[in-house]
Amino acid sequence: MLLRVLLYCCVASGYWVEMAFAEDFQDIQTRYLSGQSDTVKLLQDVNNYLEQSPNNFGALFLKARLLEQGKEFKQAEVLYRQIIKAYPKAPEPYNNLASLLVRNGKLSEAQSLLEKAMRTHPAYATVYNNLSQVYVAMARNSYGKALQLSESNIPVSLASLNSVSSLTTDDTNKDSITLTSSISGNTKNTKLKKTETIAPEIVLSTADKSKPDKAQQDRNEIIMTLEGWAAAWSEQATDVYFIFYADDYHPPGQSRIAWKKERRIRLNKPRWIQIGIDGIDVKFLTNQEAKVELVQEYRASNYQDKTRKALRLRQTADGWRIIEERNLVRIN
Incomplete structure (x- = not known):
């Protein structure tokens, strides 16, 4: 006792x-x-x-x-x-x-x-x-x-x-x-000096805040990646611009070396560039790949246009990176 x-x-x-x-x-x-x-x-x-x-x-x-x-x-x-x-x-x-x-x-x-x-x-x-x-x-x-x-x-x-x-x-x-x-x-x-983008609202389901929704999380990361891509383009910062593309990215019919050489010339030729992105729509193809459509407004010292663009991004060890990029239609 x-x-x-x-x-x-x-x-x-x-x-x-x-x-x-x-x-x-x-x-x-x-x-x-x-x-x-x-x-x-x-x-x-x-x-x-x-x-x-x-x-x-x-x-x-x-x-x-x-x-x-x-x-x-x-x-x-x-x-x-x-x-x-x-x-x-x-x-x-x-x-x-x-x-x-x-x-x-x-x-x-x-x-x-x-x-x-x-x-x-x-x-x-x-x-x-x-x-x-x-x-x-x-x-x-x-x-x-x-x-x-x-x-x-x-x-x-x-x-x-x-x-x-x-x-x-x-x-x-x-x-x-x-x-x-x-x-x-x-x-x-x-605010971006030359880029007009809107940060997405980050929302967690009230059902279980301790387990964030992966799709929403990935969507936020994809949008941030595209914001950085647009900012790098606007600043004509070619080396940073290339960071947002996957290591194996290259356009159809063109080698990566040739593409990078061409992009350097195009990014640095105008005196200034402004890239605005809006209407970002993210659709997941797999857990590690997504298709994005957006409206891109391009303004430069020598040219301007507005187009609807489609991109595919893949999740890599370094984050979401662009693996495909193409213009869909020009918007007047």
């Missing part, structure tokens, strides 16, 4: 200690989001908490965010990478690491991370907007130099996430974080 009592006391004690730790972390979160405590003090409190719960997703994420805000960017980057490795289904660390990489001009890697974040939870409008901005930034800086920008010449600033959404909390099985996502600062309303 005494043994049972002692065992019960030990279990109960452990339960109350665990509850106390959870309350401590909720207090840290509250102070962080309300701005009631300085970064140094918060970081110290988070470190103390992690001594007792070293694998807590929310605490690790908050520590990375605090390191970032304290301008310890290298340490924050290392920690974000560790979190991604441990919790690959959580979109927030992908997003914030991408923001750090953009600071160092690593747009290509940031693009890859944001695409992975979109695949985990396409409901995140912040991730969607950031990815669109990266596409545009890549398009506005031609010939590969855009991928290694100096810090003083960053064309875009990405929004970071301050906290963890309830969706991510469910995925990581951590009940200590229940706060909704919050964005630091104001997200820039970036």
Whole structure:
């Protein structure tokens, strides 16, 4: 009987200690989001908490965010990478690491991370907007130099996430974080300089938000790919423009080398180009291939037209890429 009592006391004690730790972390979160405590003090409190719960997703994420805000960017980057490795289904660390990489001009890697974040939870409008901005930034800086920008010449600033959404909390099985996502600062309303496109609304079925619809997710990624393609064309950024085509793409009766040579000449000949895309209709042929019809408005210093165009895209390791492109009819 005494043994049972002692065992019960030990279990109960452990339960109350665990509850106390959870309350401590909720207090840290509250102070962080309300701005009631300085970064140094918060970081110290988070470190103390992690001594007792070293694998807590929310605490690790908050520590990375605090390191970032304290301008310890290298340490924050290392920690974000560790979190991604441990919790690959959580979109927030992908997003914030991408923001750090953009600071160092690593747009290509940031693009890859944001695409992975979109695949985990396409409901995140912040991730969607950031990815669109990266596409545009890549398009506005031609010939590969855009991928290694100096810090003083960053064309875009990405929004970071301050906290963890309830969706991510469910995925990581951590009940200590229940706060909704919050964005630091104001997200820039970036518009394409020469391209007129409208971002699609990202919607998840209310039936089960923890399981995003793959077709809707793929559709969003396809539209973002086409936005980047149009932006690259508008900026006459040929090397970035070619990124949006599959490695084996070439028009009928023409080799890829000949096609690229011709496209370089055509893209660079006018003094300026403006590409507008609208009425994007996506139909999936298979899980990894889609047909898209859209209206393309082409304006340049020496020519202009408006056509309905058909494209086929294939999902590759690098994202959705164009494998076929043809004009259907000219619109007056």
